[in-house]
Amino acid sequence: MNWQVLIPLVLFLVIIFIAGLYASRHLTSSASFLQEYFLGSRQLGGFILAMTMIATYGSAGSFIGGPGAAYNIGLAWVLLAMSQVVTGYFVLMILGKKFAIMARKYNAITLIDFLKERYQSKWVSIIAAISIIVFLFSSMAAQWVGGARLIESVIGIPYITALMIFAASVLIYVIIGGFRAVAITDSIQGVVMLIGTIVLLVATIIAGGGIDGIVQTLRNENPNLLTPYGNDHSLTPLYISSFWILVGVGVVGLPQVAVRAMSYKNARAMHRAIIIGTIVVGMIMLGMHLIGVFARAVVPGIEIGDKVMPTVALKVLPGWLAGIVLAAPMAAIMSTVDSLLILVSSAVVKDLYISYVNPSASENNVKWTSFIVTAVVGVSVFALAIHPPNLLIWLNLYAFGGLESVFIWPIVLGLYWEKGNKFGALSSMLVGMTSYMIFDKFHPNFLGMNTVVFPIILSFLCYVAVSLATKPVIAEMD
Amino acid sequence: MNLKNKKKKDWRFHIAHKEAIIGVILVIINFIWWYGFAYGLGSKDVSEYHYIFGLPAWFFYSCVVGFIVMVVLVVFAVKAFFKDVPFDDEEEGSI
Numbered sequence: 001m002n003w004q005v006l007i008p009l010v011l012f013l014v015i016i017f018i019a020g021l022y023a024s025r026h027l028t029s030s031a032s033f034l035q036e037y038f039l040g041s042r043q044l045g046g047f048i049l050a051m052t053m054i055a056t057y058g059s060a061g062s063f064i065g066g067p068g069a070a071y072n073i074g075l076a077w078v079l080l081a082m083s084q085v086v087t088g089y090f091v092l093m094i095l096g097k098k099f100a101i102m103a104r105k106y107n108a109i110t111l112i113d114f115l116k117e118r119y120q121s122k123w124v125s126i127i128a129a130i131s132i133i134v135f136l137f138s139s140m141a142a143q144w145v146g147g148a149r150l151i152e153s154v155i156g157i158p159y160i161t162a163l164m165i166f167a168a169s170v171l172i173y174v175i176i177g178g179f180r181a182v183a184i185t186d187s188i189q190g191v192v193m194l195i196g197t198i199v200l201l202v203a204t205i206i207a208g209g210g211i212d213g214i215v216q217t218l219r220n221e222n223p224n225l226l227t228p229y230g231n232d233h234s235l236t237p238l239y240i241s242s243f244w245i246l247v248g249v250g251v252v253g254l255p256q257v258a259v260r261a262m263s264y265k266n267a268r269a270m271h272r273a274i275i276i277g278t279i280v281v282g283m284i285m286l287g288m289h290l291i292g293v294f295a296r297a298v299v300p301g302i303e304i305g306d307k308v309m310p311t312v313a314l315k316v317l318p319g320w321l322a323g324i325v326l327a328a329p330m331a332a333i334m335s336t337v338d339s340l341l342i343l344v345s346s347a348v349v350k351d352l353y354i355s356y357v358n359p360s361a362s363e364n365n366v367k368w369t370s371f372i373v374t375a376v377v378g379v380s381v382f383a384l385a386i387h388p389p390n391l392l393i394w395l396n397l398y399a400f401g402g403l404e405s406v407f408i409w410p411i412v413l414g415l416y417w418e419k420g421n422k423f424g425a426l427s428s429m430l431v432g433m434t435s436y437m438i439f440d441k442f443h444p445n446f447l448g449m450n451t452v453v454f455p456i457i458l459s460f461l462c463y464v465a466v467s468l469a470t471k472p473v474i475a476e477m478d
Numbered sequence: 479m480n481l482k483n484k485k486k487k488d489w490r491f492h493i494a495h496k497e498a499i500i501g502v503i504l505v506i507i508n509f510i511w512w513y514g515f516a517y518g519l520g521s522k523d524v525s526e527y528h529y530i531f532g533l534p535a536w537f538f539y540s541c542v543v544g545f546i547v548m549v550v551l552v553v554f555a556v557k558a559f560f561k562d563v564p565f566d567d568e569e570e571g572s573i
Binding site: 075078079082083085086090093094096097098100101104210211212214215223224227228244248266267268271274275278279 | 505561565
């Protein structure tokens, strides 16, 4: 057991826990339980909004899988990762004011509330709820596995124990504090992610004898590591560019990100969040992935990609500082899992239970149902994570692509195209989901592009064609 | 909903739509910069690479300078074009 590393990590967990408890006090003072528990009463300011968006989006993929891939592939993977700078401004600019205004007009608490009101269709909301539950459930499990493996490898405690510590610390504050606890802890976690990235990048460069020395070492080992084509010269410009859809503009269609565009206080908060978000997401993505590449010169010969980040942190930093830096991937994982958990819970409670099972549920009934559902979802994910599947980053990206294919057009065209109707939305969701699964199984990287590209094109065509072909149901938009 | 209210919403949507278009334009600029420098400078043989601050020039311009340029453009766009609008239809009291 590595005490020097352990102490800062435990301290980090304690701080997060206290912040979560603090946030839970709002639950008793708030006028509407549902508004508060699932949306923080739409009170997020600019800084918290930026941080919760980044922290929700930045996951085990960014801090564990990403640096691991960059270690093996080289600067080409950093190039690919930089397509994510877009998420810092694009999501808020596109959903932006329109979504905030419409959500308030519809009195929508969840993304599905919005879709249901916009399309006036039971089936749209049911399919949306099922997609969220299925895809995000697997995504949460992947994140949890990443977190537990990290604790296991860094501190040297058994996987199961690590998983339990991890699950318990996230579950408690989410269950008792809801969305506000998620957003506030996300802010702390986002700051930890940023500081951890900067400290580790600087320490890695120093340990490698400066950027010149590191780049020289990499060139001697394999010059391809320095090209935009990857270590074996196999990554085409088209392939790397296609990630702009998966991890760049397509992020607009991720429910866990989109729901945050309903939660901010006012336009000024949104403006600030765009600026802060762009700066922070760019620094984290550039820094973390560069660390992965540079680590190859500092600690060569790491076989498992997921171990690159923890290994290099332990190698180039003193124990206590490594503990603080390793809180960054933990923060990334916790801040993603907590957001997914509250979102899945909202889909079950608000979009299935209250809408279809018990519409006349009392405030108290809703409150307890919310607590219980959140707990049950969290514990089931924990159970699933006990026997974890491999290759974290791809599992994570799988949920990504699937959700984007389902949600991007019903959200974006629903906001901006008045002729879009429920038939268009429904068919585009179904086509998005099934075509994603078919492409993923039979033709991943079809025509040399990421799997997500064609399902998104198909669901777009479907939305437009079916909306035009069916009787227009003019949305109440102005 | 009275007529006056409807007019007010039109006004806000006009701004919202304009800002969404600015978002799309920024992404296009971002992509061109990123792609142009990465493959414009990075496609030659590694032996012909130039280095800036130790990094290959293609990477420095595409990823490092490109990021800084985008931050500047985003700050400029928000400060110059984004407008403060109320989100609630009317003051509905405290939520």
